[in-house]
Amino acid sequence: MDYRSKWSASFAASGLDALIFPAMPIPAVPHGMSQMLTSSASYMFIANLLMWPCGAVPVTVVGDNEEHYRFDNLPEDQRDLMATLTQKVMQNSSGMPLSISVMTPSFQDEMCLRVMKEVERVIEFKYEPTSYR
Secondary structure (H helix, E strand, O other), X not given: OOHHHHHHHHHHHHXXXXXXXXXXXXXXXXXXXXXXXXXXXXXXXXXHHXXXXXXXXXEEEOOXXXXXOOHHHOOHXXXXXXXXXXXXXXXXXXXXXXXXXXXXXXXXXXXXXXHHHHHHHHHOOOOXXXXXX
């Protein structure tokens, strides 16, 4: 049994309709930095590997008091380039959207869209990015 078949069989046995997970662990990165932060989003590639539909829905924004990444609170062995770059991304990130991803099995595109729509209905995200003003 191949990887996709095993994943699909396990998902079907779980009785789930969809997976919901963070779309990105950090806010949108400044232009040119994404190539240095690819590994922070590597878990999101699973939908592409499985060929499953997946979509992102904004749910909140970074608040004024959340523009930080507590580098000093990290264990010393985690104070690496990724932590340094994440700290840089968090600076001046107030108002940047944070999203969740919805992923469903192959050929369940309508289910993916339905769950995304339900998240939108429940969350009622109404923020306008300040960079567009």
